[in-house]
Amino acid sequence: MPAYDPNNLFAKILRGELPSYKVFEDDKALAFLDIMPRAPGHVLVLPKAPARNILDVAPDDLAHVIKVAQRIAKVSVDLFGADGVTLQQFSESAGGQVVFHLHVHVIPRKEGIALKPPASVKEAPEVLKEQAAKLAAALG
């Protein structure tokens, strides 16, 4: 496995060099909206510590990330009127990974509505801003 690249997109977001629609942050994790959501309310949860993916992340950091993902999943179901939730975590290109800082996808789901293909449609900034504010308020 290649080494962690500190210039990946999410490392830049973690350092504040790029903006994000933040929904949650604590000392060990950051969560923000996917700007090309596969369903409304699609959130990414990251450990703050550098980790390429599941193959190198510290187990306790991964455990913390999944607990944050659970909190977001529970809140999302209510906020987005969802009937279920899909979690995904991709490691390496073959596993579906595109940005090489570990992240867990939390995607609220409605009955009978398929996921949009990955990275297919960019959501409007005003929609993302409003969704992030609602999520942040519910998680705060």
Place this chain on the structure above:
Amino acid sequence: MPAYDPNNLFAKILRGELPSYKVFEDDKALAFLDIMPRAPGHVLVLPKAPARNILDVAPDDLAHVIKVAQRIAKVSVDLFGADGVTLQQFSESAGGQVVFHLHVHVIPRKEGIALKPPASVKEAPEVLKEQAAKLAAALG
């Protein structure tokens, strides 16, 4: 969300009422092969405590499950000559869930090979038996 059904398929496996191709077990988690794998080495990791899905599982049980999933992911990459790993966790029918005891899918991936559709092809028992033995030995 409906209550936990103690007669779901995985509860029966956990109680030993149905067989499984076990790859790992400790006091809080059980892992076995999916008999209709989406790729060779497709494993399911479950908490032993009753939990329908991400919406009701105890956070510490979920954290333990994801740590076990990580161990399996790392071992699987070597054992199955994989180039990556895909993790999935489905909650409620709308989220993709079919058996209503929380489980995390750990799927070794090879470059350029798409996942088979869910529950599409039953693997041969002798293949599953051999794969389970290899995984159990590596995880033991």
